[in-house]
Amino acid sequence: MEIRITLPLTQEKLRALKAGDSCLLNGVMYTGRDAAHKRLFELIKEGKELPVDIKDSTFYFVGPTPKKQGEAIGSAGPTTSYRMDAYSPALIALGQTGMIGKGTRSESVIEAMKTYGAVYFGAIGGCGALLSKCIKKCEVVAYEDLGTEAIHRLEVEDFPVVVVIDSQGNNLYKTGRETYLKSVMEDK
Amino acid sequence: MREISAEKITEVIKRLCIEANCILPQDMKSCIEKSLEAEPFPTAQGILRKIIENYNIAENEHKPVCQDTGAACVFLEIGQDVHINGNLQDAINEGVRQGYRDGFLRKSIVKDPLNRVNTNDNTPAMIYYDIVEGEKIRITLAPKGFGSENMSRIKMLKPSDGVDGVIDFVVEAVEKAGSNPCPPIVVGVGIGGTFDKCALLAKKALLREADSENPDPYYAELEKTLLDKINALGIGPQGFGGKTTALAVNIETFPTHIAGLPVAVNINCHVTRHVTEVI
Numbered sequence: 423m424e425i426r427i428t429l430p431l432t433q434e435k436l437r438a439l440k441a442g443d444s445c446l447l448n449g450v451m452y453t454g455r456d457a458a459h460k461r462l463f464e465l466i467k468e469g470k471e472l473p474v475d476i477k478d479s480t481f482y483f484v485g486p487t488p489k490k491q492g493e494a495i496g497s498a499g500p501t502t503s504y505r506m507d508a509y510s511p512a513l514i515a516l517g518q519t520g521m522i523g524k525g526t527r528s529e530s531v532i533e534a535m536k537t538y539g540a541v542y543f544g545a546i547g548g549c550g551a552l553l554s555k556c557i558k559k560c561e562v563v564a565y566e567d568l569g570t571e572a573i574h575r576l577e578v579e580d581f582p583v584v585v586v587i588d589s590q591g592n593n594l595y596k597t598g599r600e601t602y603l604k605s606v607m608e609d610k
Numbered sequence: 611m612r613e614i615s616a617e618k619i620t621e622v623i624k625r626l627c628i629e630a631n632c633i634l635p636q637d638m639k640s641c642i643e644k645s646l647e648a649e650p651f652p653t654a655q656g657i658l659r660k661i662i663e664n665y666n667i668a669e670n671e672h673k674p675v676c677q678d679t680g681a682a683c684v685f686l687e688i689g690q691d692v693h694i695n696g697n698l699q700d701a702i703n704e705g706v707r708q709g710y711r712d713g714f715l716r717k718s719i720v721k722d723p724l725n726r727v728n729t730n731d732n733t734p735a736m737i738y739y740d741i742v743e744g745e746k747i748r749i750t751l752a753p754k755g756f757g758s759e760n761m762s763r764i765k766m767l768k769p770s771d772g773v774d775g776v777i778d779f780v781v782e783a784v785e786k787a788g789s790n791p792c793p794p795i796v797v798g799v800g801i802g803g804t805f806d807k808c809a810l811l812a813k814k815a816l817l818r819e820a821d822s823e824n825p826d827p828y829y830a831e832l833e834k835t836l837l838d839k840i841n842a843l844g845i846g847p848q849g850f851g852g853k854t855t856a857l858a859v860n861i862e863t864f865p866t867h868i869a870g871l872p873v874a875v876n877i878n879c880h881v882t883r884h885v886t887e888v889i
Contacts, residue, residue, distance in 0.1 A: 457726070484677065485677060485678075485716060485718070486677050486716070487673075487674050487677050487679060487714055487715055487716040488714045488715075488716070489714070490714050496673065496674065496677065496714055496716070497668070497673050497674040497675070497676060497677040498677050499676055499677050499678075501678070501757060502757040502760065502790050502791075504790065524757075524789065524790070524792060524848065525757070525788070525789045525790035525791075525849070526788060526789060526790060544789075544848060544850075546657060546660050546661070546664075546848060547757065547792035547848060547879070548661065548664070548675070548676045548792045548879050548880050548881045549660055549661060549663075549664040549676075550664070550673075550674060550675070550676045550677035550678075551664050551665075551667045551668040551671065551673045551674065551675060552660060552663055552664035552667055554673070555667070568728075569717065569728055569730065570716050570717065570718070571728075584850065594850055595788065595789050595849045595850070598653065598846065598849070598850040598851030598852075599843075599844045599845060599846065599849070599851045600844075600851075601851055602651050602653075602654070602844045602846055602851030602852050602853075603844040603851075605650070605651065606650075606844070606853075609650075
Protein backbone atom coordinates (compact mmCIF):
# COMPACT_ATOMS: atom_id res chain seq x y z
CA MET A 423 0.00 0.00 0.00
CA GLU A 424 1.40 3.38 -0.97
CA ILE A 425 1.67 6.28 1.47
CA ARG A 426 0.66 9.60 -0.05
CA ILE A 427 2.87 12.43 1.21
CA THR A 428 2.45 16.15 0.71
CA LEU A 429 5.73 18.06 0.60
CA PRO A 430 7.40 19.83 2.37
CA LEU A 431 8.56 16.85 4.35
CA THR A 432 8.29 17.93 7.99
CA GLN A 433 9.95 16.09 10.89
CA GLU A 434 6.56 14.75 11.93
CA LYS A 435 5.90 13.23 8.49
CA LEU A 436 9.38 11.79 8.00
CA ARG A 437 9.63 10.17 11.44
CA ALA A 438 6.66 7.95 10.49
CA LEU A 439 8.42 6.57 7.40
CA LYS A 440 10.23 3.24 7.48
CA ALA A 441 12.71 1.70 5.05
CA GLY A 442 10.75 -0.27 2.45
CA ASP A 443 7.66 1.99 2.48
CA SER A 444 6.33 2.85 -0.97
CA CYS A 445 5.34 6.52 -1.16
CA LEU A 446 3.71 8.92 -3.60
CA LEU A 447 5.13 12.41 -3.27
CA ASN A 448 3.07 15.53 -4.02
CA GLY A 449 4.08 19.17 -4.03
CA VAL A 450 7.34 21.02 -4.56
CA MET A 451 10.85 19.58 -4.76
CA TYR A 452 14.15 20.83 -6.15
CA THR A 453 16.55 19.19 -8.58
CA GLY A 454 20.27 19.18 -7.95
CA ARG A 455 23.18 16.98 -8.91
CA ASP A 456 26.98 17.16 -8.90
CA ALA A 457 27.70 20.71 -10.07
CA ALA A 458 24.82 22.41 -8.19
CA HIS A 459 25.69 20.57 -4.98
CA LYS A 460 29.29 21.73 -5.28
CA ARG A 461 28.14 25.35 -5.57
CA LEU A 462 25.70 25.07 -2.65
CA PHE A 463 28.40 23.49 -0.52
CA GLU A 464 30.84 26.29 -1.30
CA LEU A 465 28.24 28.89 -0.29
CA ILE A 466 27.62 27.06 2.98
CA LYS A 467 31.36 26.96 3.70
CA GLU A 468 31.58 30.70 3.08
CA GLY A 469 28.55 31.35 5.27
CA LYS A 470 26.61 32.90 2.36
CA GLU A 471 22.90 32.79 1.60
CA LEU A 472 21.66 29.91 -0.56
CA PRO A 473 19.49 30.45 -3.66
CA VAL A 474 16.74 28.13 -2.33
CA ASP A 475 15.21 27.62 1.11
CA ILE A 476 16.71 24.38 2.43
CA LYS A 477 14.45 24.02 5.52
CA ASP A 478 12.24 20.93 5.10
CA SER A 479 13.19 20.74 1.42
CA THR A 480 13.41 17.62 -0.73
CA PHE A 481 16.09 17.39 -3.40
CA TYR A 482 15.83 15.09 -6.39
CA PHE A 483 19.22 14.08 -7.80
CA VAL A 484 18.41 14.36 -11.50
CA GLY A 485 19.61 15.97 -14.71
CA PRO A 486 16.61 15.87 -17.07
CA THR A 487 16.69 15.75 -20.86
CA PRO A 488 15.47 18.91 -22.67
CA LYS A 489 11.68 19.18 -22.93
CA LYS A 490 9.81 19.16 -26.21
CA GLN A 491 7.02 21.61 -26.91
CA GLY A 492 3.99 20.88 -24.74
CA GLU A 493 5.93 18.89 -22.16
CA ALA A 494 6.67 20.00 -18.56
CA ILE A 495 10.04 18.25 -18.61
CA GLY A 496 11.99 15.67 -20.60
CA SER A 497 12.95 12.24 -19.27
CA ALA A 498 13.84 12.60 -15.61
CA GLY A 499 15.01 9.56 -13.65
CA PRO A 500 17.38 9.57 -10.67
CA THR A 501 21.17 9.75 -10.87
CA THR A 502 23.53 7.82 -8.59
CA SER A 503 23.50 9.43 -5.14
CA TYR A 504 26.93 8.62 -3.67
CA ARG A 505 28.44 11.45 -5.73
CA MET A 506 26.48 13.85 -3.52
CA ASP A 507 27.74 12.20 -0.30
CA ALA A 508 30.46 14.81 0.23
CA TYR A 509 27.85 17.58 0.21
CA SER A 510 24.66 16.07 1.69
CA PRO A 511 25.56 16.23 5.42
CA ALA A 512 25.97 20.03 5.25
CA LEU A 513 22.56 20.40 3.57
CA ILE A 514 20.90 18.03 6.03
CA ALA A 515 22.37 20.08 8.90
CA LEU A 516 20.63 23.11 7.38
CA GLY A 517 17.28 21.33 7.43
CA GLN A 518 17.05 19.39 4.17
CA THR A 519 14.72 16.49 5.01
CA GLY A 520 14.34 14.54 1.76
CA MET A 521 16.69 13.23 -0.90
CA ILE A 522 15.68 11.20 -3.94
CA GLY A 523 18.20 9.23 -5.95
CA LYS A 524 19.44 5.69 -6.42
CA GLY A 525 22.29 3.69 -4.98
CA THR A 526 24.22 3.62 -1.72
CA ARG A 527 24.96 6.47 0.72
CA SER A 528 27.98 6.91 2.96
CA GLU A 529 28.02 6.41 6.71
CA SER A 530 28.46 10.16 7.25
CA VAL A 531 25.27 10.88 5.26
CA ILE A 532 23.35 8.27 7.24
CA GLU A 533 24.67 9.67 10.52
CA ALA A 534 23.52 13.17 9.53
CA MET A 535 20.10 11.77 8.58
CA LYS A 536 19.77 10.19 12.04
CA THR A 537 21.05 13.27 13.87
CA TYR A 538 18.95 15.91 12.12
CA GLY A 539 16.07 13.80 10.77
CA ALA A 540 16.04 13.11 7.05
CA VAL A 541 14.92 10.37 4.65
CA TYR A 542 16.61 8.96 1.54
CA PHE A 543 14.16 7.82 -1.11
CA GLY A 544 14.90 5.69 -4.17
CA ALA A 545 13.20 6.28 -7.50
CA ILE A 546 13.56 3.64 -10.21
CA GLY A 547 16.79 4.27 -12.06
CA GLY A 548 16.51 4.07 -15.84
CA CYS A 549 12.79 4.90 -15.85
CA GLY A 550 13.07 8.56 -16.82
CA ALA A 551 10.24 8.51 -19.37
CA LEU A 552 7.82 6.97 -16.86
CA LEU A 553 8.79 9.26 -13.96
CA SER A 554 8.51 12.39 -16.10
CA LYS A 555 4.74 11.80 -16.25
CA CYS A 556 4.46 12.72 -12.56
CA ILE A 557 6.25 16.05 -12.99
CA LYS A 558 3.69 18.73 -13.80
CA LYS A 559 5.81 21.86 -13.71
CA CYS A 560 9.51 22.61 -13.98
CA GLU A 561 11.35 25.93 -13.82
CA VAL A 562 14.95 26.92 -13.29
CA VAL A 563 15.49 28.71 -9.97
CA ALA A 564 19.31 28.86 -9.81
CA TYR A 565 22.49 28.25 -11.80
CA GLU A 566 20.91 28.40 -15.26
CA ASP A 567 24.41 28.29 -16.76
CA LEU A 568 24.68 24.66 -15.61
CA GLY A 569 22.03 23.56 -18.13
CA THR A 570 20.68 20.16 -17.11
CA GLU A 571 22.57 20.51 -13.81
CA ALA A 572 20.82 23.77 -12.85
CA ILE A 573 18.54 23.78 -9.80
CA HIS A 574 14.97 23.37 -11.01
CA ARG A 575 11.81 23.76 -8.96
CA LEU A 576 9.50 20.83 -9.70
CA GLU A 577 5.84 20.39 -8.94
CA VAL A 578 5.02 16.69 -8.74
CA GLU A 579 1.89 14.60 -8.45
CA ASP A 580 1.99 11.08 -7.03
CA PHE A 581 5.70 10.78 -7.77
CA PRO A 582 6.56 7.14 -6.88
CA VAL A 583 9.48 6.49 -4.53
CA VAL A 584 10.53 3.90 -1.98
CA VAL A 585 12.06 4.73 1.41
CA VAL A 586 15.57 3.26 1.10
CA ILE A 587 17.11 4.70 4.28
CA ASP A 588 14.83 6.01 7.02
CA SER A 589 15.59 8.50 9.80
CA GLN A 590 16.63 5.66 12.11
CA GLY A 591 19.22 4.46 9.61
CA ASN A 592 17.38 1.31 8.50
CA ASN A 593 18.55 0.45 4.99
CA LEU A 594 16.43 -1.34 2.37
CA TYR A 595 19.56 -2.24 0.36
CA LYS A 596 20.58 -4.47 3.27
CA THR A 597 17.18 -5.73 4.40
CA GLY A 598 15.75 -6.28 0.89
CA ARG A 599 18.66 -8.46 -0.13
CA GLU A 600 18.51 -10.39 3.15
CA THR A 601 14.77 -10.93 2.83
CA TYR A 602 15.16 -12.28 -0.70
CA LEU A 603 18.08 -14.58 0.18
CA LYS A 604 16.16 -15.88 3.19
CA SER A 605 13.12 -16.62 1.01
CA VAL A 606 15.34 -18.61 -1.40
CA MET A 607 16.84 -20.62 1.49
CA GLU A 608 13.37 -21.44 2.81
CA ASP A 609 12.29 -22.75 -0.60
CA LYS A 610 15.18 -25.20 -0.65
CA MET B 611 37.37 2.22 -54.48
CA ARG B 612 33.91 3.26 -53.27
CA GLU B 613 33.30 6.86 -52.32
CA ILE B 614 31.18 7.83 -49.30
CA SER B 615 30.56 11.45 -48.41
CA ALA B 616 31.13 12.89 -44.95
CA GLU B 617 27.58 14.31 -45.14
CA LYS B 618 26.17 10.80 -45.45
CA ILE B 619 28.00 9.76 -42.29
CA THR B 620 26.70 12.81 -40.40
CA GLU B 621 23.15 11.97 -41.46
CA VAL B 622 23.42 8.34 -40.31
CA ILE B 623 25.06 9.21 -36.97
CA LYS B 624 22.38 11.82 -36.25
CA ARG B 625 19.58 9.33 -36.89
CA LEU B 626 21.25 6.56 -34.86
CA CYS B 627 21.77 8.85 -31.84
CA ILE B 628 18.05 9.54 -31.65
CA GLU B 629 16.93 5.98 -32.38
CA ALA B 630 19.35 4.41 -29.89
CA ASN B 631 18.15 6.65 -27.08
CA CYS B 632 14.41 6.33 -27.64
CA ILE B 633 13.98 2.69 -28.70
CA LEU B 634 15.40 -0.02 -26.50
CA PRO B 635 16.81 -2.79 -28.73
CA GLN B 636 14.87 -6.04 -29.05
CA ASP B 637 17.57 -8.16 -27.38
CA MET B 638 17.24 -6.10 -24.20
CA LYS B 639 13.45 -6.22 -24.27
CA SER B 640 13.41 -10.00 -24.56
CA CYS B 641 16.00 -10.39 -21.76
CA ILE B 642 13.94 -8.19 -19.44
CA GLU B 643 10.69 -9.99 -20.29
CA LYS B 644 12.32 -13.39 -19.75
CA SER B 645 13.78 -12.30 -16.42
CA LEU B 646 10.34 -11.22 -15.22
CA GLU B 647 9.01 -14.74 -15.90
CA ALA B 648 11.88 -16.25 -13.88
CA GLU B 649 11.80 -13.73 -11.01
CA PRO B 650 10.27 -15.19 -7.82
CA PHE B 651 10.52 -12.05 -5.59
CA PRO B 652 7.40 -9.81 -5.67
CA THR B 653 9.26 -6.49 -5.13
CA ALA B 654 11.58 -7.36 -8.01
CA GLN B 655 8.67 -8.33 -10.26
CA GLY B 656 7.07 -4.95 -9.60
CA ILE B 657 10.22 -3.08 -10.62
CA LEU B 658 10.70 -5.16 -13.79
CA ARG B 659 7.10 -4.33 -14.78
CA LYS B 660 7.84 -0.61 -14.32
CA ILE B 661 10.96 -0.97 -16.45
CA ILE B 662 8.89 -2.51 -19.24
CA GLU B 663 6.26 0.22 -18.89
CA ASN B 664 9.02 2.82 -19.12
CA TYR B 665 10.58 1.59 -22.37
CA ASN B 666 7.14 1.27 -23.94
CA ILE B 667 6.31 4.89 -23.03
CA ALA B 668 9.68 6.01 -24.40
CA GLU B 669 9.14 4.23 -27.71
CA ASN B 670 5.53 5.34 -28.15
CA GLU B 671 6.19 8.97 -27.24
CA HIS B 672 9.66 9.07 -28.78
CA LYS B 673 11.29 10.15 -25.52
CA PRO B 674 14.65 9.02 -24.17
CA VAL B 675 14.33 5.75 -22.22
CA CYS B 676 16.73 7.22 -19.64
CA GLN B 677 17.65 10.83 -18.96
CA ASP B 678 21.33 9.88 -19.10
CA THR B 679 21.51 9.79 -22.87
CA GLY B 680 25.15 8.98 -22.45
CA ALA B 681 28.51 9.61 -23.94
CA ALA B 682 28.09 8.92 -27.66
CA CYS B 683 30.28 5.86 -28.23
CA VAL B 684 30.71 5.34 -31.97
CA PHE B 685 32.27 2.19 -33.39
CA LEU B 686 33.21 2.18 -37.06
CA GLU B 687 34.35 -0.75 -39.14
CA ILE B 688 35.64 0.88 -42.26
CA GLY B 689 36.20 -1.21 -45.38
CA GLN B 690 39.70 -0.64 -46.73
CA ASP B 691 38.28 -0.04 -50.21
CA VAL B 692 36.23 2.96 -49.08
CA HIS B 693 37.28 6.54 -49.61
CA ILE B 694 35.60 9.14 -47.43
CA ASN B 695 35.12 12.56 -49.00
CA GLY B 696 35.59 15.07 -46.20
CA ASN B 697 36.76 14.98 -42.60
CA LEU B 698 35.48 11.79 -40.97
CA GLN B 699 35.95 12.84 -37.36
CA ASP B 700 34.21 16.18 -37.93
CA ALA B 701 31.40 14.36 -39.74
CA ILE B 702 30.83 12.02 -36.78
CA ASN B 703 30.85 14.86 -34.25
CA GLU B 704 28.47 16.89 -36.41
CA GLY B 705 26.09 13.92 -36.45
CA VAL B 706 26.23 13.70 -32.65
CA ARG B 707 25.72 17.47 -32.35
CA GLN B 708 22.62 17.40 -34.59
CA GLY B 709 21.22 14.21 -33.09
CA TYR B 710 21.48 15.40 -29.49
CA ARG B 711 20.05 18.82 -30.39
CA ASP B 712 17.16 17.74 -32.63
CA GLY B 713 16.38 14.62 -30.59
CA PHE B 714 16.06 16.59 -27.32
CA LEU B 715 18.78 14.44 -25.78
CA ARG B 716 20.81 15.47 -22.75
CA LYS B 717 24.22 17.03 -23.24
CA SER B 718 26.44 15.25 -20.74
CA ILE B 719 30.01 15.94 -21.85
CA VAL B 720 32.36 18.37 -20.10
CA LYS B 721 35.24 19.85 -22.08
CA ASP B 722 37.88 19.13 -19.47
CA PRO B 723 37.79 16.36 -16.84
CA LEU B 724 38.92 18.70 -14.04
CA ASN B 725 37.65 22.10 -15.14
CA ARG B 726 34.26 20.64 -16.06
CA VAL B 727 32.46 23.04 -18.38
CA ASN B 728 29.73 21.41 -20.47
CA THR B 729 30.36 21.46 -24.24
CA ASN B 730 26.57 21.85 -24.62
CA ASP B 731 26.35 19.64 -27.71
CA ASN B 732 27.46 16.26 -26.32
CA THR B 733 30.60 16.28 -28.43
CA PRO B 734 33.20 15.01 -28.76
CA ALA B 735 32.03 11.47 -29.41
CA MET B 736 34.10 8.55 -28.14
CA ILE B 737 35.19 7.11 -31.48
CA TYR B 738 36.73 3.71 -32.20
CA TYR B 739 37.94 2.78 -35.69
CA ASP B 740 38.64 -0.64 -37.13
CA ILE B 741 39.86 -1.16 -40.67
CA VAL B 742 38.31 -4.24 -42.25
CA GLU B 743 38.05 -5.80 -45.71
CA GLY B 744 35.48 -4.58 -48.19
CA GLU B 745 33.90 -1.35 -49.37
CA LYS B 746 31.31 -0.67 -46.71
CA ILE B 747 31.22 1.13 -43.38
CA ARG B 748 29.51 -0.49 -40.41
CA ILE B 749 28.53 2.07 -37.80
CA THR B 750 27.40 1.16 -34.30
CA LEU B 751 26.13 3.85 -31.97
CA ALA B 752 26.08 2.93 -28.28
CA PRO B 753 25.21 5.81 -25.92
CA LYS B 754 26.81 4.91 -22.57
CA GLY B 755 25.40 6.10 -19.26
CA PHE B 756 27.86 6.83 -16.49
CA GLY B 757 26.04 5.53 -13.43
CA SER B 758 27.06 2.10 -14.65
CA GLU B 759 30.32 3.19 -16.32
CA ASN B 760 31.55 4.41 -12.90
CA MET B 761 31.12 0.91 -11.49
CA SER B 762 33.46 -0.66 -14.08
CA ARG B 763 36.80 -2.18 -13.10
CA ILE B 764 40.00 -3.59 -14.53
CA LYS B 765 42.59 -5.87 -12.94
CA MET B 766 45.83 -7.35 -14.14
CA LEU B 767 45.52 -10.92 -12.85
CA LYS B 768 48.38 -13.43 -12.80
CA PRO B 769 48.24 -16.40 -15.20
CA SER B 770 48.14 -18.65 -12.12
CA ASP B 771 44.87 -16.97 -11.02
CA GLY B 772 43.20 -18.79 -13.92
CA VAL B 773 39.50 -19.00 -14.58
CA ASP B 774 38.68 -18.98 -10.86
CA GLY B 775 40.47 -15.65 -10.50
CA VAL B 776 38.45 -14.27 -13.39
CA ILE B 777 35.17 -15.48 -11.88
CA ASP B 778 35.99 -14.03 -8.45
CA PHE B 779 36.95 -10.65 -9.88
CA VAL B 780 33.83 -10.32 -12.07
CA VAL B 781 31.44 -11.36 -9.30
CA GLU B 782 33.20 -9.05 -6.82
CA ALA B 783 32.90 -6.12 -9.25
CA VAL B 784 29.14 -6.69 -9.54
CA GLU B 785 28.70 -7.11 -5.78
CA LYS B 786 30.63 -3.92 -5.03
CA ALA B 787 28.58 -2.06 -7.65
CA GLY B 788 25.44 -3.16 -5.78
CA SER B 789 22.50 -0.83 -6.33
CA ASN B 790 24.54 1.97 -7.97
CA PRO B 791 24.49 1.00 -11.67
CA CYS B 792 20.66 0.58 -11.88
CA PRO B 793 20.41 -3.21 -11.79
CA PRO B 794 19.40 -5.37 -13.58
CA ILE B 795 22.64 -4.89 -15.45
CA VAL B 796 24.47 -6.25 -18.46
CA VAL B 797 28.05 -7.26 -17.67
CA GLY B 798 30.66 -6.84 -20.41
CA VAL B 799 33.82 -8.79 -19.67
CA GLY B 800 37.11 -8.45 -21.53
CA ILE B 801 39.78 -11.10 -20.99
CA GLY B 802 43.27 -10.89 -22.48
CA GLY B 803 45.11 -8.39 -24.68
CA THR B 804 46.90 -5.53 -22.93
CA PHE B 805 45.64 -3.14 -20.21
CA ASP B 806 43.91 -0.85 -22.74
CA LYS B 807 42.89 -3.55 -25.22
CA CYS B 808 41.20 -5.48 -22.41
CA ALA B 809 39.04 -2.48 -21.45
CA LEU B 810 37.96 -2.07 -25.08
CA LEU B 811 37.09 -5.77 -25.27
CA ALA B 812 34.81 -5.30 -22.25
CA LYS B 813 33.10 -2.34 -23.90
CA LYS B 814 32.73 -4.22 -27.20
CA ALA B 815 31.20 -7.13 -25.26
CA LEU B 816 28.32 -4.78 -24.44
CA LEU B 817 27.63 -4.29 -28.14
CA ARG B 818 26.88 -7.96 -28.65
CA GLU B 819 23.22 -8.94 -28.37
CA ALA B 820 22.42 -9.58 -24.72
CA ASP B 821 20.46 -12.72 -25.63
CA SER B 822 23.35 -14.20 -27.62
CA GLU B 823 26.23 -16.36 -26.40
CA ASN B 824 29.95 -16.44 -27.11
CA PRO B 825 30.58 -18.60 -30.23
CA ASP B 826 33.29 -20.52 -28.34
CA PRO B 827 31.51 -23.17 -26.20
CA TYR B 828 34.08 -22.76 -23.39
CA TYR B 829 33.31 -19.07 -23.06
CA ALA B 830 29.57 -19.59 -23.59
CA GLU B 831 29.70 -21.88 -20.54
CA LEU B 832 31.73 -19.32 -18.57
CA GLU B 833 29.12 -16.66 -19.41
CA LYS B 834 26.43 -18.95 -17.97
CA THR B 835 28.49 -19.72 -14.86
CA LEU B 836 29.07 -16.02 -14.21
CA LEU B 837 25.41 -15.13 -14.76
CA ASP B 838 24.30 -17.82 -12.28
CA LYS B 839 26.80 -16.68 -9.65
CA ILE B 840 25.83 -13.03 -10.10
CA ASN B 841 22.15 -13.83 -9.86
CA ALA B 842 22.76 -15.77 -6.64
CA LEU B 843 24.00 -12.56 -4.98
CA GLY B 844 20.44 -11.44 -4.24
CA ILE B 845 21.01 -7.75 -5.10
CA GLY B 846 18.02 -7.74 -7.48
CA PRO B 847 16.43 -4.98 -9.56
CA GLN B 848 17.42 -1.56 -8.11
CA GLY B 849 19.19 -3.36 -5.25
CA PHE B 850 15.91 -4.00 -3.40
CA GLY B 851 16.50 -7.77 -3.44
CA GLY B 852 15.70 -10.44 -5.99
CA LYS B 853 17.09 -12.89 -8.49
CA THR B 854 17.50 -10.53 -11.43
CA THR B 855 20.76 -8.73 -10.70
CA ALA B 856 22.11 -9.24 -14.22
CA LEU B 857 20.29 -9.85 -17.49
CA ALA B 858 23.35 -11.11 -19.34
CA VAL B 859 27.12 -11.60 -19.16
CA ASN B 860 28.97 -11.16 -22.45
CA ILE B 861 32.64 -12.12 -22.71
CA GLU B 862 35.09 -11.06 -25.41
CA THR B 863 38.65 -12.40 -25.46
CA PHE B 864 41.97 -11.75 -27.21
CA PRO B 865 45.41 -13.38 -27.13
CA THR B 866 47.65 -12.03 -24.40
CA HIS B 867 51.26 -12.07 -23.09
CA ILE B 868 52.79 -15.13 -21.36
CA ALA B 869 53.07 -13.07 -18.16
CA GLY B 870 49.56 -11.66 -18.04
CA LEU B 871 45.84 -12.24 -17.56
CA PRO B 872 44.11 -8.85 -17.84
CA VAL B 873 40.38 -8.79 -16.98
CA ALA B 874 38.07 -5.82 -17.43
CA VAL B 875 34.45 -5.51 -16.34
CA ASN B 876 32.37 -2.86 -18.08
CA ILE B 877 28.96 -2.60 -16.47
CA ASN B 878 25.87 -1.36 -18.26
CA CYS B 879 22.35 -0.91 -16.94
CA HIS B 880 19.04 -2.32 -18.16
CA VAL B 881 19.09 0.49 -20.73
CA THR B 882 21.93 -1.06 -22.76
CA ARG B 883 21.58 0.83 -26.03
CA HIS B 884 23.19 -0.10 -29.31
CA VAL B 885 22.11 0.32 -32.90
CA THR B 886 23.99 -0.59 -36.05
CA GLU B 887 23.74 0.50 -39.66
CA VAL B 888 25.82 -0.52 -42.66
CA ILE B 889 26.43 1.99 -45.44
